[in-house]
Amino acid sequence: MKCVAYSSEYRQAWDEWVASSRTPLFFFKRDFMEYHADRFQDASFMFYDEDKLVAVFPASRRDGEVVSHGGLTFGGMLYNAKVRADTVITSFQVLLDRLREDGCTKLLYKSIPHIFADQGAQEDLFALTQQGAQLVRRDLSSVIHLENRPKLSKGRKWLIARAAKFGLESSDSDDWQAFHDLLSEALERHGAEPVHSVAELRLLHERFPENIVLKSVLHEGRMIAAALLFRFGRVTHTQYLATNDEGKEAGALDALIEKCIQDSAARGEKFFSFGISTEMGGKVLNSGLINQKENFGARGMVLDFYEVDLK
Known part of the structure; x- marks a missing residue:
């Protein structure tokens, strides 16, 4: 699996993936994410398995900390209905390896609440715990x-x-x-x-x-x-x-x-x-x-x- 840093040449592929994902929220589209690009350094990634797109990850970076995403209430790995648990786990392994290579020291992952998913979409939380993630904050919404x-x-x-x-x-x-x-x-x-x-x-x-x-x-x-x-x-x-x-x-x-x-x-x-x-x-x-x-x-x-x- 390859982890590719997002750039403008991937804009159409990104937006199409968001629309087809299990969490097809409009604020993950580039027109929303980039309206405050001057305030957040984009650190988004796209994941390819044998040249086939399998996930996108909206994120921003500040110094050594990567957040999913600093300008959004929440964010996370976005998958479509065809992607299965093994692929999700692998994508997190690849992501964390890439972040370490890039000199990052911390990943803050703001999980997407279940009500925003069209289908089950919490394989990411299992994958995170497999990688030693710790729950550091819990807000109560209504x-x-x-x-x-x-x-x-x-x-x-x-x-x-x-x-x-x-x-x-x-x-x-x-x-x-x-x-x-x-x-x-x-x-x-x-x-x-x-x-x-x-x-x-x-x-x-x-x-x-x-x-x-x-x-x-x-x-x-x-x-x-x-x-x-x-x-x-x-x-x-x-x-x-x-x-x-x-x-x-x-x-x-x-x-x-x-x-x-x-x-x-x-x-x-x-x-x-x-x-x-x-x-x-x-x-x-x-x-x-x-x-x-x-x-x-x-x-x-x-x-x-x-x-x-x-x-």
Whole structure:
């Protein structure tokens, strides 16, 4: 098996492989991975067995540490349905040998949660443990199983009804500046700021208009609640949620989230994902944040980080 460093000449082959893989997520495509290429040194690889592509590995490198991928929530080896366990194990052996040859000292592997796979896709976790990987971080995320959803809490129902009483409705939006302003205001209370700029949000939406969708609630022409959704086919994920004091009082964000959940179910999707509620590298649970998600019927799913010491 050969391990080949990714370069632009392989762009089409890479994207076609991602689309045919068991985890065909749009943010593994090069148009997404490279929008912030100035911030991350690409260290992606492609694996060939007798000149036949069998896997791709989205990754970035910082000094001697390789991460899968530094600019993504998670990443990992991407295989299609034809690839079997023995090939997966071999590909990891080849990868680690290559990283050592390149002078790397550590591999941080952010595993892909099972809900994003069209088929079983966890041979990589077995292969990692075979290579001495250690679990170094575990975040707690929240997911609604749409075919078996717990009931809304009474508090959520009350707020959703309140929004209806005020006549508030959600709709698609392309006002990225207003959204960024609202999000910045919401994050500022917690001493944070948006990861993406207005220009980056607009660019990514233009590249992936079916996958990156902005929903908002307006009152008297002003945005008071918004949700930036990543649609992955079988899963809709809330990349950002934001509201202001007016929106909170009126239940605007609650009504917006519920509408997004119902739309996801109507499209025949399997899961609705809220993302993590852990802080400080998974060491601390934000109880207030996860309680809000659980009130919509979301329950726990972990995001695991594995480390291989290449020394």
